[in-house]
Amino acid sequence: MNRSKEIIRTSVIGIVANVLLASFKAVVGLLANSVAVVLDAVNNLSDALSSVITIIGTKLSLRPADSKHPFGYGRVEYFSAIIIAVIVLTTGITSLVESVKKIFNPTDPDYTTVTLIVIIVAILTKLALGWYVRKKGKQLDSDALIASGSDALFDAIITLATLVSAGVMLIWNVSLDGYLGALISIVIIKAGVEMLASPINQLLGTQAPQDMIRQIKSDISEMDNVQGVFDIILHGYGPNLSIGSLHIGVPDTMTAYQIHGLTRKISELMAHKYGIIMTVGVYSVPTGDNKNVELQRTVVQTLTRQEHVVQVHAFYYDKDNNSVSVDVVPDRSIRDDEAFIRLLSEELKAVIPDCSISILIDHNYCD
Numbered sequence: 001m002n003r004s005k006e007i008i009r010t011s012v013i014g015i016v017a018n019v020l021l022a023s024f025k026a027v028v029g030l031l032a033n034s035v036a037v038v039l040d041a042v043n044n045l046s047d048a049l050s051s052v053i054t055i056i057g058t059k060l061s062l063r064p065a066d067s068k069h070p071f072g073y074g075r076v077e078y079f080s081a082i083i084i085a086v087i088v089l090t091t092g093i094t095s096l097v098e099s100v101k102k103i104f105n106p107t108d109p110d111y112t113t114v115t116l117i118v119i120i121v122a123i124l125t126k127l128a129l130g131w132y133v134r135k136k137g138k139q140l141d142s143d144a145l146i147a148s149g150s151d152a153l154f155d156a157i158i159t160l161a162t163l164v165s166a167g168v169m170l171i172w173n174v175s176l177d178g179y180l181g182a183l184i185s186i187v188i189i190k191a192g193v194e195m196l197a198s199p200i201n202q203l204l205g206t207q208a209p210q211d212m213i214r215q216i217k218s219d220i221s222e223m224d225n226v227q228g229v230f231d232i233i234l235h236g237y238g239p240n241l242s243i244g245s246l247h248i249g250v251p252d253t254m255t256a257y258q259i260h261g262l263t264r265k266i267s268e269l270m271a272h273k274y275g276i277i278m279t280v281g282v283y284s285v286p287t288g289d290n291k292n293v294e295l296q297r298t299v300v301q302t303l304t305r306q307e308h309v310v311q312v313h314a315f316y317y318d319k320d321n322n323s324v325s326v327d328v329v330p331d332r333s334i335r336d337d338e339a340f341i342r343l344l345s346e347e348l349k350a351v352i353p354d355c356s357i358s359i360l361i362d363h364n365y366c367d
Helices: 003-031 035-047 049-061 076-104 113-140 143-172 177-204 210-221 256-274 291-304 337-351
Strands: 229-236 242-251 276-285 309-318 323-330 356-361
Touching: 003 035, 003 049, 003 113, 003 143, 035 049, 035 143, 049 076, 049 143, 076 143, 076 177, 113 143, 143 177, 210 229, 210 242, 210 256, 229 276, 229 309, 242 256, 242 309, 256 276, 276 309, 291 309, 291 323, 291 337, 323 337, 337 356
Parallel strands: 242 276, 323 356
Antiparallel strands: 229 242, 309 323
């Protein structure tokens, strides 16, 4: 079963569980003539909303690319997760307000055998549902499922806290309802903010996972004639599609035909293994025993001695204009690129005074 179908299947289980729980509460409430239990049953139907949102978001994300959205609709999933996270935040804030009210105006618990049975069944059902949906969300890398599962778990925790505080009140005549509710509400609000951060970061453009970047570099570096992998940039368009670019160093003795074959092989690997539409650029690496090799060694050694330089690549010597160009990746402490370029240019001028120098600052977007 593919990822989208599994997400929808899990969400359907969530809807069914909430509907069955609501039906159970409604029947018990009607038989016991309890308006509170019947109203709680209606509330359970609204709890199914997060699962419905997840299904709608997943369905919309599967829409094919069109002229307005050439990379598809995969990012719709992030909006689904944001909506559910807002629901969790709203639940936490509402619970906090009600808990603070109870701190100043505590009320005595009023539980019957019927309501206790309903509460215990609801807690067990919600704990099981929340654990299952959240686990599937992590397996499927679905922020919407994770948020939906967390919503169910927090419902169970709030109800459990109410039950515990009622027991403390009945046994020791100490009211903890408001204080316990406020504490749990703060935890829920914090979790809601964290849930909101993940999809928002995805939409803003978060850094790619480091283990994937390392594996990509390893896979490409093992190919014949590849002498370094540089400038990896990835943009996510949903969990199943990324657009990216990178550069590789190749010997200057390779023909255009050979380079074409190598870059095509890399593009196919990225598409099949990682789901990445990858554009591959090429840097020529000087080989043999000639002036270019010695000049490159001098330039790289001079620049890498600077403490803030992380990497030097893309060396190119233009014989006709007697000019050297090179890309430099500085560490995160460098804020003024132009000043850093002037500093590096002066250092190079001291060792290759006859050449004009062009330095481009590259920023590391993945490492």
